Amino acid sequence: MKKGKKPLMIAVIAVIIVVVIVAAAVMSGALVLGEKSALDKIKEQGKIIMATEASFQPFESFNMTTQKVEGFDVDIANRIVENVSAALGVPLTLQINDVAFSAIPAMLKNRQIDMSLSGMTITDERNKTILFSTPYYFMEAGLGIMIKNGSTPITNISQLTGKNIVVNSFTTSEIWVQKNLVDTGLVSAPKSLPTIANCVSDVIAGNSDCFIIDKPTALSYVESTGEQVLVTGVIPSFEPYGVALPKTSTDLKTIIDNVINGMMASGEMHALMVKYGLI
Amino acid sequence: MEGVENLTGLKSSYRNGRRPNSGIGGPTPKWKNTVVKIGIVVTIIVLFILSFESPYVNNKNSIKLFIEAFGKTILISIIAIFMGLGLGIVIGLGRISRNFFIRGASSVYVEALRGTPLIIQIFFIYFGLPALGFNFSDPLPAAAIALGINSGAYQAEIIRGGIQSIPKGQMEAARSTGMSYLQSMRRVILPQGFRLIIPPLTNEYVTVIKDSSLAYTIGVVELTYVGNKLVSIYFDPFAIFLFVALIYFTLTTFTSVIMRFVEKRFQIPGYMIGGT
Numbered sequence: 001m002k003k004g005k006k007p008l009m010i011a012v013i014a015v016i017i018v019v020v021i022v023a024a025a026v027m028s029g030a031l032v033l034g035e036k037s038a039l040d041k042i043k044e045q046g047k048i049i050m051a052t053e054a055s056f057q058p059f060e061s062f063n064m065t066t067q068k069v070e071g072f073d074v075d076i077a078n079r080i081v082e083n084v085s086a087a088l089g090v091p092l093t094l095q096i097n098d099v100a101f102s103a104i105p106a107m108l109k110n111r112q113i114d115m116s117l118s119g120m121t122i123t124d125e126r127n128k129t130i131l132f133s134t135p136y137y138f139m140e141a142g143l144g145i146m147i148k149n150g151s152t153p154i155t156n157i158s159q160l161t162g163k164n165i166v167v168n169s170f171t172t173s174e175i176w177v178q179k180n181l182v183d184t185g186l187v188s189a190p191k192s193l194p195t196i197a198n199c200v201s202d203v204i205a206g207n208s209d210c211f212i213i214d215k216p217t218a219l220s221y222v223e224s225t226g227e228q229v230l231v232t233g234v235i236p237s238f239e240p241y242g243v244a245l246p247k248t249s250t251d252l253k254t255i256i257d258n259v260i261n262g263m264m265a266s267g268e269m270h271a272l273m274v275k276y277g278l279i
Numbered sequence: 280m281e282g283v284e285n286l287t288g289l290k291s292s293y294r295n296g297r298r299p300n301s302g303i304g305g306p307t308p309k310w311k312n313t314v315v316k317i318g319i320v321v322t323i324i325v326l327f328i329l330s331f332e333s334p335y336v337n338n339k340n341s342i343k344l345f346i347e348a349f350g351k352t353i354l355i356s357i358i359a360i361f362m363g364l365g366l367g368i369v370i371g372l373g374r375i376s377r378n379f380f381i382r383g384a385s386s387v388y389v390e391a392l393r394g395t396p397l398i399i400q401i402f403f404i405y406f407g408l409p410a411l412g413f414n415f416s417d418p419l420p421a422a423a424i425a426l427g428i429n430s431g432a433y434q435a436e437i438i439r440g441g442i443q444s445i446p447k448g449q450m451e452a453a454r455s456t457g458m459s460y461l462q463s464m465r466r467v468i469l470p471q472g473f474r475l476i477i478p479p480l481t482n483e484y485v486t487v488i489k490d491s492s493l494a495y496t497i498g499v500v501e502l503t504y505v506g507n508k509l510v511s512i513y514f515d516p517f518a519i520f521l522f523v524a525l526i527y528f529t530l531t532t533f534t535s536v537i538m539r540f541v542e543k544r545f546q547i548p549g550y551m552i553g554g555t
Contacts, residue, residue: 062512100498226514
C-alpha cells in the first residue's frame with residue numbers, strides 16, 4: 001500500500017468492528033418476553049403498542065396535516081390507554097404502528113404489539129388464534145361492491161358471476177367471497193392483496209372488475225380518489241368488530257371490556273359513531 | 280509508464296502514468312465524458328422538477344415524511360453495509376480456511392443466504408425468530424440485521440475472490456520471510472486484495488441501498504413505505520413513485536462516486552489497470 005494508507009485502513013476496520021458489536025448488542029437486547037403478562041409488559045415499556053392498517057376510513061386513516069393516524073378506532077384506543085394507565089397507576093402513551101392488515105395476526109401471536117383496533121371482525125376462525133374483546137361496534141352497513149368509474153355497474157350478488165374480484169387478505173370480505181362465490185363455483189379464486197389501497201389501485205388500473213370491502217370504507221374511497229371508483233352494490237352482512245389481543249392477554253382484555261361496556265352505557269360510544277358518520 | 284525517459288509527444292493522459300477511461304477503440308476524450316456527466320445531472324434535475332410539480336409531493340407534510348424516511352433508509356443501509364463488511368471478512372476468510380469445520384460452516388452460511396430470497400429472510404427474522412425468544416419490538420433493527428447478514432454472504436464471496444486472485448507467490452514469499460498465515464494475510468494479501476474488490480463491493484453496496492426498500496413490508500417507515508402510503512392517500516403513483524425512484528438513484532450514484540474516489544486513491548498507476 002502507499003504510505004499514509006495505514007491509518008485509513010485501521011480506522012475503517014475499527015468502524016466495522018464497532019458497528020458489528022453494536023448490531024450484536026441491539027439483537028441480543030431485543031426483548032425476550034418469556035412469561036410476562038400483558039399488563040406487566042405494558043407497565044415496563046411505558047406505552048401500549050397498537051397495530052392497525054390506517055387505510056380503513058372512518059375507523060383509522062392517516063391524516064397528512066397532523067401526520068397522525070386518526071379515526072373511530074383511535075379514539076377508542078386512547079380511552080383504553082387512559083383506563084389502563086389509571087389501573088396500573090403509571091402514565092402511558094399510545095404507539096400506533098401502521099402496517100398491512102395481513103401482518104397483524106402474526107404480530108399479535110409474537111406479542112410484538114399489545115392490541116389491535118383495525119375494524120377486525122370477530123369470527124370463530126380468528127378466535128382460535130386471537131383473543132377478542134367484547135364487540136365495540138356492529139357493522140350492519142354491509143359489504144360494498146366497488147367498481148371503476150365507467151365500467152358496467154355490479155348491483156347485486158348475481159351479477160358477480162364470472163367477474164374478477166379483488167379482496168384484502170385476511171379480511172372477512174375475503175372469507176365471504178370464498179364461501180359464497182368460489183365454493184359455489186360462481187367465480188374463480190379472487191385476487192388477494194395485502195392492503196386496501198392496493199385493492200383500490202387494482203380496480204382503478206383495470207386489473208380487477210371489482211373490490212369487495214366494508215361499505216363505509218368503500219364509500220370513503222369514492223371520495224378520496226376523486227370518484228375514480230364507485231360503489232354500485234351492497235351485500236348484506238353483519239360484522240361485530242372487536243379489539244384483537246394476543247391469546248395470553250386475559251388481564252388486558254378485562255380492562256378493555258370494562259372500557260367498552262362503560263362507553264356504551266354512558267352514551268359515549270354513540271357520540272363517537274355520530275362524530276365519524278357511522279350513524 | 281515509469282522508466283520511459285522522453286515523454287514529450289505522448290498524450291498528457293499517458294504522461295502522468297494514468298490511462299483514462301477506455302472504450303473499445305480507444306480512450307474517450309475528457310470533454311465527452313464531462314458532457315455526459317453534465318447531461319445526466321441535468322436530466323435528473325429535470326425529472327425531480329417534474330415530479331415536484333405534483334401537489335402531493337410538493338407539500339410540507341409529504342416533505343416532512345420523506346425527510347424522516349430518508350434518514351431511516353440511510354440508517355438501515357449503513358448498518359447493513361458495515362455489518363456485511365465485518366461478516367464478509369470473517370466468512371470470506373473462513374471459506375478458504377484449512378480447518379474443515381470452519382470452511383464447512385462458512386460455506387453453509389453463504390449458500391443459505393444467497394440461495395433464499397431476501398424478503399423471506401426479513402420475514403423470518405422479524406416474524407419467525409420470536410418463536411425462539413428473540414422478539415423485536417421495533418422492525419428497523421430486524422430489517423437492518425437481516426439485510427446485514429444477507430449482505431455479509433455476498434461480501435464474503437467478493438472478498439474471497441479478491442484474496443484468491445492474488446498470485447500464490449505473494450503468500451509463499453510472505454511465509455518465507457517468517458510471517459505466520461494470519462500475519463501474511465493482514466500485511467501482504469489483504470492490502471493487495473482490497474484494491475481489487477472495490478468495483479464488486481460498489482455493486483453490492485448499491486444493491487444494499489436498493490434492497491433496504493424491502494423493509495417496508497415489516498412496517499419500517501422508510502422511503503418505499505412513505506411512497507406507498509402517499510399513493511394510497513392521493514392516488515398519484517406516477518409523480519410519487521418517480522420522486523422516490525429519483526431519491527434512490529441519487530443515493531446509489533452518490534455511493535458509486537465515493538467508491539470511485541476510494542478506488543482512485545488506492546490505485547497504483549500502471550499496475551493492473553486497463554484490463555492487463
